[in-house]
Amino acid sequence: MSIAPQSNSQSTSTDANVRSVLSEIDASIRFPALFFVIAAILWLLVGTGLTLITALQSYLPGFMSGCEFVTYGRLYPAATNAMLFGWGCNVIFAIGLWIMARLSLSPIRSGGLLIVAGLFWNFGLKVGILGILAGDLTGAEFLEIPAYATPLLLISYALIGAWGILAFRARQGQGVYVSQWYILAAFFWFPWIYMIAEFMVVWFPARGVVQSITSSWFAYSFQNLWLTPMALATAYYVIPKVIGRPIHSYTLALLGFVSLALLGSWTGMVQLIGGPIPVWISSVSIVAAVMMVVPVITVALNLYLSVKGERAVVWRSPALRFVMFGVLSYFFANMVGSLMAFRSVNVITHFTTFSIGQDQHLVYAFFSMVMFGGLYYMLPRLTKREWPSTRLIYCHFWGSAFGITIVVVSLIVGGWLAGNQMNDATLPFLDVVQNMLPWLQIRSIGVVCLAIGHLAFIINFLWMLFTTGYVRAKQGPTLLESGNQEGAA
Numbered sequence: 001m002s003i004a005p006q007s008n009s010q011s012t013s014t015d016a017n018v019r020s021v022l023s024e025i026d027a028s029i030r031f032p033a034l035f036f037v038i039a040a041i042l043w044l045l046v047g048t049g050l051t052l053i054t055a056l057q058s059y060l061p062g063f064m065s066g067c068e069f070v071t072y073g074r075l076y077p078a079a080t081n082a083m084l085f086g087w088g089c090n091v092i093f094a095i096g097l098w099i100m101a102r103l104s105l106s107p108i109r110s111g112g113l114l115i116v117a118g119l120f121w122n123f124g125l126k127v128g129i130l131g132i133l134a135g136d137l138t139g140a141e142f143l144e145i146p147a148y149a150t151p152l153l154l155i156s157y158a159l160i161g162a163w164g165i166l167a168f169r170a171r172q173g174q175g176v177y178v179s180q181w182y183i184l185a186a187f188f189w190f191p192w193i194y195m196i197a198e199f200m201v202v203w204f205p206a207r208g209v210v211q212s213i214t215s216s217w218f219a220y221s222f223q224n225l226w227l228t229p230m231a232l233a234t235a236y237y238v239i240p241k242v243i244g245r246p247i248h249s250y251t252l253a254l255l256g257f258v259s260l261a262l263l264g265s266w267t268g269m270v271q272l273i274g275g276p277i278p279v280w281i282s283s284v285s286i287v288a289a290v291m292m293v294v295p296v297i298t299v300a301l302n303l304y305l306s307v308k309g310e311r312a313v314v315w316r317s318p319a320l321r322f323v324m325f326g327v328l329s330y331f332f333a334n335m336v337g338s339l340m341a342f343r344s345v346n347v348i349t350h351f352t353t354f355s356i357g358q359d360q361h362l363v364y365a366f367f368s369m370v371m372f373g374g375l376y377y378m379l380p381r382l383t384k385r386e387w388p389s390t391r392l393i394y395c396h397f398w399g400s401a402f403g404i405t406i407v408v409v410s411l412i413v414g415g416w417l418a419g420n421q422m423n424d425a426t427l428p429f430l431d432v433v434q435n436m437l438p439w440l441q442i443r444s445i446g447v448v449c450l451a452i453g454h455l456a457f458i459i460n461f462l463w464m465l466f467t468t469g470y471v472r473a474k475q476g477p478t479l480l481e482s483g484n485q486e487g488a489a
Helices: 003-057 072-104 111-132 150-169 177-204 210-243 250-263 268-272 277-293 291-308 310-316 318-340 343-349 352-384 390-422 429-466
Strands: none
Touching: 003 111, 003 177, 003 352, 003 429, 072 177, 072 352, 111 150, 111 291, 150 177, 177 210, 177 250, 177 352, 210 250, 210 268, 210 277, 210 291, 210 318, 210 343, 210 352, 250 268, 250 277, 250 291, 268 277, 277 291, 277 318, 277 390, 291 310, 310 390, 318 343, 318 352, 318 390, 343 352, 352 429, 390 429
């Protein structure tokens, strides 16, 4: 009869030790992580503002046309890079390094070095964005930052990525968690794809169509081998923590990881179907894009089964609410992406807003929503404070959910209709443009909803960061005091 109490006592002691270690880790990484979060939020604010202006300019070409620095051709790539390299990379550094440190059960060292690297990253990005606005941008998608700014980004990333790898090497124990697979792989993949693209497109441009091939390869690899792994690592970490049980299947997790690693970099040439490139290159990309259903279905099924039967917890937890919205978006966006790879579909969607809507579906509806969920889980544990306002959290979720849904649907549906009309030789092109205007106007409504959601999140974050002590004792929506969320890493 004394065995069970002894076992419970040992379990309680183990949980207490783990919580103590996690608390020490949170304290050691608090300032670097908060620095990256604040930087990400500032770039999110800049990117949202620029996106709203470009949304208006897409159907009001005279809007702010009196100044060359704010024309559509410069603002659109500036907004894209602010969201991808400003918001996206900074939030990746914050959440990815925090998860890596926690799963390694090892407090960080040299946190000041991370802040210095982050300062140089954001300074280099600022120089790059200003260069784009000044007209020094390149013509390659996602590579518009001028050549004089990118070396600073690479050097800064080398310091940040090296710290993440060293944190993994310092882990306690021999086990490697699913989230660590994705984070560690992404830390190696990003500099590989970015340096190759910079060398062959920006610094020492290759001849002929090789530039276009490399540019398209980078754009898709950036999504599949950088944004996607980091979002999936966050989902695989947050879901078991909030639910209080392990993921459904490590076999499915391994299959999803390996298949993404094998296929993720091969899908880029679908963007060049029908272009002046060897047919076999685009054919290989079509096969890879169709085969992407394997990691997508595997991951989505695994995460769904992990939360099956916990619908009330998913809805009650803001972290899970955002993460599961992102997981569903990951599934649907990649299903649409696989269909886009077929030549019979691509002939309609090519050169339309359909592909832009698809990018928004992956980059925001999947990646950004999952990372918002990661922030809702991480920040209370870093600051030892609860989120002050549940209403602002709901405003953020519904503003973002409705906003990105409106944006994606308007761009995809409008692009599909425009593609069919452009393939009709009897229809004047000006009529196609006129028919597209209502969809662009609807899109601007979605961007406004996104802006409202972002403002709600920023206000809530600043409120939590600078508030008085009462929020520390509040039992809020993220269940900071819940014991089952601070169990084994």
